[in-house]
Amino acid sequence: MTAIAKQTDAKSRTAPQTGIGWLGIVRMGTVQAAIGAMVMLATSLFNRVMVVEYSVAAAIPAALVAWHYAVQITRPLWGHKSDQSRSRTPWIVAGLSILACGSVLAVDVTIMMADPGIGTALLAVLSFTMIGFGVGMSGTALLALLASRVSTARKPAAAAISWTMMIAGIVIAAGLSGAFLDPFSEPRLAIVTSIVVLVAFCAAMLALRNLERDNPPVAQQNAKHDQQSFPDALREIWKDGEARRFTFFVFISMLAYSMQDLIMEPFAGFLFAMTPGESTQLSSLQHSGILVGMLVAGLGGSLYAKRFGANLKLWIVVGCVGSAIMLGGLSFAATQGVAWPLRANVFGLGMMNGVFAVAAVGAMLGLASRGRGSAEGARMGVWGASQAIAFGLGGLTGAVLVDQLRAFTGQDATAFQIVFSIEAILFVAAALVATGTTLVRPTQKEGAFA
Structure with a gap:
């Protein structure tokens, strides 16, 4: 026995x-x-x-x-x-x-x-x-x-x-x-x-x-990481080219994502004469779009995982480029005023943001387990820190840029145009960085390929 x-x-x-x-x-x-x-x-x-x-x-x-x-x-x-x-x-x-x-x-x-x-x-x-x-x-x-x-x-x-x-x-x-x-x-x-x-x-x-007790890890943990010091763990992550590139992607994409946080409602108020209640509803519409985008990318990435190799890179690029296009639309809307379909544009921006955000998190979950050993926590920590710094800088930078540009140019439309254009460029840059990273490398057992 x-x-x-x-x-x-x-x-x-x-x-x-x-x-x-x-x-x-x-x-x-x-x-x-x-x-x-x-x-x-x-x-x-x-x-x-x-x-x-x-x-x-x-x-x-x-x-x-x-x-x-x-x-x-x-x-x-x-x-x-x-x-x-x-x-x-x-x-x-x-x-x-x-x-x-x-x-x-x-x-x-x-x-x-x-x-x-x-x-x-x-x-x-x-x-x-x-x-x-x-x-x-x-x-x-x-x-x-x-x-x-x-x-x-x-x-x-x-x-x-x-x-x-x-x-x-x-x-x-x-x-x-x-x-x-x-x-x-x-x-x-x-x-x-x-x-x-x-x-x-x-x-x-x-x-x-x-x-945690009832659900063991998918892959066994490498004992090497139980003995690593914190500086050694960081050095190992930074030596990994894909982990380093993904860190840059997270920072650039989240910087672009967060720059709109504090300026969207003022944009609607200054250039579209929306009341506080109407601009709040616009923000709600954007978050509704984010939820739809998240569901589309999440369900799509899983339903077609075996057929297309859970190609999260494709979803990330689509989300980033789509976000850039929608921000380009908002930049153009600054010159068109109430004639522009702002609500549809903002919903589309939210949807594209949701697509790239969920795909990025899915890729993050996959990459976290692809180091030498496990060290998922240290890797998640590096990317989480990159995201937090980008969020803090993004919201502040967007608001400061709009204020300074409004004071310098004397034109609200020009100020918002420039900031939305900068965000669009950042999203394109994030998409380019993402294309150089192998985001998914599932096992043959799972029937997917990178």
């Missing part, structure tokens, strides 16, 4: 794993939704309350949001630590705990903005530092877990499900908190936001329960 047991155990270790099932992927998506819901409070709701209710200069919450992105440069470290540990779940739980505490502290800081002082400023920096650390730690370990547990054929759909659920978490949290915040009061703000944090945290804990 002992010999038979040993033989069975040896076979189980060498047999290829089929990867986590769809329910497990949805459970990981639930954790992403929880992260999105808590981050939404800091980056959207608290920002609005500080500026509108307490008349705080808009630069202050903008700087705090940028700081939470800057803190995420630590993502490679958290990913490396999760690579070295026996389990990634404790890192996800620790990150979620820090994120939840930072979000609750940020509520108190927001209320204190009614009468700010040095103590308020220090607590504000502390709370957004905790939010940045929490997002970086939990998000990186979660993506590494997803990369190591999902088969190659399912990775495009897994990326779509995960990111769609994250956006759904943001939308649901925003909708519910907005519905219960009126009439506004400080106690109501504290209660509503604390409930959002509590529900999100508990949902994530339930989704994580025994998830």
Whole structure:
């Protein structure tokens, strides 16, 4: 019986794993939704309350949001630590705990903005530092877990499900908190936001329960990475030409993606005379397009994985070039005014953004497991840090460029034209960088090819 047991155990270790099932992927998506819901409070709701209710200069919450992105440069470290540990779940739980505490502290800081002082400023920096650390730690370990547990054929759909659920978490949290915040009061703000944090945290804990234990990695982990130091891990990643090229792609594409964040609604207001309500609906339309694009790329990438080799490169290039074309349309719209079909253009931009974003995340999940050994956490951390830096720079750069160009040229249309054109050029550059990277290299067993 002992010999038979040993033989069975040896076979189980060498047999290829089929990867986590769809329910497990949805459970990981639930954790992403929880992260999105808590981050939404800091980056959207608290920002609005500080500026509108307490008349705080808009630069202050903008700087705090940028700081939470800057803190995420630590993502490679958290990913490396999760690579070295026996389990990634404790890192996800620790990150979620820090994120939840930072979000609750940020509520108190927001209320204190009614009468700010040095103590308020220090607590504000502390709370957004905790939010940045929490997002970086939990998000990186979660993506590494997803990369190591999902088969190659399912990775495009897994990326779509995960990111769609994250956006759904943001939308649901925003909708519910907005519905219960009126009439506004400080106690109501504290209660509503604390409930959002509590529900999100508990949902994530339930989704994580025994998830990692019951789903072994698709490929066995290389013990080499258990002994690597953090600098050695970074050097090995940077020596990998494909990983390095993909890092550049992530930075350029996310820089282009985020430059529009803070200027789309002002663009609609200045040149299309839209009211705040109408411009908010335009933003909602764009996010609807993103969801459609994510589903198209995710389902398409998985349905045709065996036939076309899960060619995520094709989806990335289509999404980037399509985004560039749509931004070119917005640049032209600046000269046409209300005669231009702005809503259709913005929906198309969102759809192309969604296509490239999900394809990029799917490629990221695949590339994370293609190093010498596993080291999914360290690789995910490097790309996550690149994305966070690009997001922080992109939003700020887009807004500053528009302001400076409006002041220099004296023409709103010209300012927006130039910025949208720069974004389009960046998307084309990202597509060119992506074409030089082999994004998918599935095994012959899975029936796909690069």
